[in-house]
Amino acid sequence: MSAYKLNEIISKKELNSTVTQMEIYSPYIAKKAEPGEFIILRVDENGERIPLTIAGYNREEGSVKIIFQIVGATTMLLNNLQVGEVIHDFVGPLGKKTETEGLKKVAVVGGGVGCAIALPIAEKLHNAGCEVHAIIGFRNKDLVILEEEFEKVTAEVHLMTDDGSSGTKGLVTDALESLINAGNVYDEVIAIGPLVMMKFVTLLTKKYNIKTIVSMNPIMIDGTGMCGCCRLTVGGKTKFACVDGPDFDGFQVDFDEAISRSKSYLEFEKRSREKMCNLLKKEVN
Numbered sequence: 001m002s003a004y005k006l007n008e009i010i011s012k013k014e015l016n017s018t019v020t021q022m023e024i025y026s027p028y029i030a031k032k033a034e035p036g037e038f039i040i041l042r043v044d045e046n047g048e049r050i051p052l053t054i055a056g057y058n059r060e061e062g063s064v065k066i067i068f069q070i071v072g073a074t075t076m077l078l079n080n081l082q083v084g085e086v087i088h089d090f091v092g093p094l095g096k097k098t099e100t101e102g103l104k105k106v107a108v109v110g111g112g113v114g115c116a117i118a119l120p121i122a123e124k125l126h127n128a129g130c131e132v133h134a135i136i137g138f139r140n141k142d143l144v145i146l147e148e149e150f151e152k153v154t155a156e157v158h159l160m161t162d163d164g165s166s167g168t169k170g171l172v173t174d175a176l177e178s179l180i181n182a183g184n185v186y187d188e189v190i191a192i193g194p195l196v197m198m199k200f201v202t203l204l205t206k207k208y209n210i211k212t213i214v215s216m217n218p219i220m221i222d223g224t225g226m227c228g229c230c231r232l233t234v235g236g237k238t239k240f241a242c243v244d245g246p247d248f249d250g251f252q253v254d255f256d257e258a259i260s261r262s263k264s265y266l267e268f269e270k271r272s273r274e275k276m277c278n279l280l281k282k283e284v285n
Contacts, residue, residue: 002025002027002062004025004062005025005086006025006026006086007024007025007026007086007087007088007089007090008024008025008084008085008086009022009023009024009025009081009082009083009084009085009086009087010022010023010024010025010063010083011023011083012081012082012083015067015145015146016142016143016144016145017142018069018070018071018143019067019068019069019070019113019116019143019145020067020068020070020078020079021055021065021066021067021116022065022066022067022068022078023058023063023064023065024063024064024065024066024087024090025062025063026039026062026063026064026090027062029054029057029064029090029091029092029093030057030058030059030061030062030063030064031059031062032093033054033057033064033092033093034093034097034098034124035054035097035098035100035117035120035121035123035124036053036095036096036097036098036117036121036215036246036247037053037054037092037093037094037095037096037097038051038052038053038054038092038093038094038095038217038246039051039052039054039064039066039090039091039092039093039094040052040089040090040091040092040094041066041078041087041088041089041090041091042087042088042089043074043077043078043081043087043088044077044088045088047074047077047088048073048074049089050074050075051094051217052066052067052068053116053117053215053217053246054066054092054093054120055067055116055117055119055120056119056120056123057120064090064092067113067116067145068113069112069113095243095246096246096247098121098124098190098213098215098247099213099247100121100124100125100128100130101128102187103125103128103130103187103188104129104130104131104187105130105131105132105133105184105185105186105187106125106130106131106132106133106186106187106188106189106190107132107133107134107135107176107179107184107186107188107189107190108121108122108125108132108133108134108135108154108189108190108192109134109135109136109137109172109176109189109190109191109192109193109197109201110134110135110136110137110172110191110192110193111136111137111138111172111191111192111193111194111197111198112137112138112139112143112193112194113145114192114193114194114197114215114217115136115145115146115150115192115193116145116146117192117215117217118134118136118190118192119146119149119150119153121190121192122134122150122153122154123153126153126154127153131155132153132154132155133154133155133156133158133179133184133186134150134154134156134157134158135157135158135160135172135175135176135179136150136157136158136159136160136172137159137160137161137162137171137172137175137193137197138159138160138161138162138166139161139162139163140161140162140163140165140166141161141165141166142165144159144161144166144167147159158175158179160172160174160175171197171200172193172197172201173200173201173204176189176201176204176205177204180208180210186210187211188210188211188212188213189201189205189210189211189212189213190212190213190214190215191212191213191214191215191250192214192215192217195255195258195259196255196259198214198215198250198253198255199255199256199259201214201250202214202250202251202253202255205250206250206251211249211251212249212250212251213247213248213249213250214247214248214249214250214253215246215247216246216247216248216253216258217246233253233254233257234248234249234252234253234254235249235252
């Protein structure tokens with residue numbers, strides 16, 4: 001019998017000033033989880049549901065790792081929880097796993113907190129004998145996460161920062177094109193990060209005709225297909241990121257539409273965050 005309660009926070013770690021890693025005791029999810037899948041959680045009884053992609057799992061210990069950016073009311077509430085506390089609802093795994101079978105050489109491209117999703121994919125590919133080249137990009141050195149973890153499960157890690165404060169100055173597309181021009185022949189490129197980043201990675205790989213898979217996790221809200229907010233156009237057809245994905249063929253995704261739709265919620269998110277900030281301040285005082 002476990003010493004932990006179901007959905008108990010086993011560990012908590014600050015990866016940078018806006019990104020937190022937690023391990024949750026959830027043996028049933030840990031038993032079935034695969035890279036690319038996600039969970040849905042509610043912090044408390046009255047909380048909203050949010051989807052978070054699984055960032056790792058330990059089947060023996062029954063734990064599931066999540067990594068989240070503190071951007072809205074729910075992630076602020078989640079970050080306010082401490083080790084030993086219990087998340088009210090923690091459900092999954094949901095979505096479709098990232099297909100990795102048969103791949104011999106892959107470039108995994110992660111941007112910002114998207115690296116949390118890219119890492120377990122890189123690890124699974126590595127454990128299957130695939131040669132993995134990781135390209136991870138951040139705005140500056142203060143936002144870099146998981147660099148050492150990527151080094152353990154890849155043949156090469158190329159760290160890029162916008163300002164050159166860590167790694168090489170430039171964009172992830174600069175590193176990817178350099179690797180392609182150096183003679184690397186990839187079976188596939190897997191890109192996970194901000195929508196704009198994935199768009200330009202796809203534009204680059206299309207030029208070289210390299211199959212590219214992107215994760216549309218950034219546009220998911222409800223996680224069940226009911227709200228319709230994560231609908232996108234793939235190959236001229238309407239799809240839902242949470243039900244049909246979150247992985248899609250990057251060449252088929254209408255990124256401009258997805259980017260435009262994602263901006264619709266910025267004002268609501270801002271107001272919700274400000275309200276939660278005020279509530280948390282009252283609790284502290």
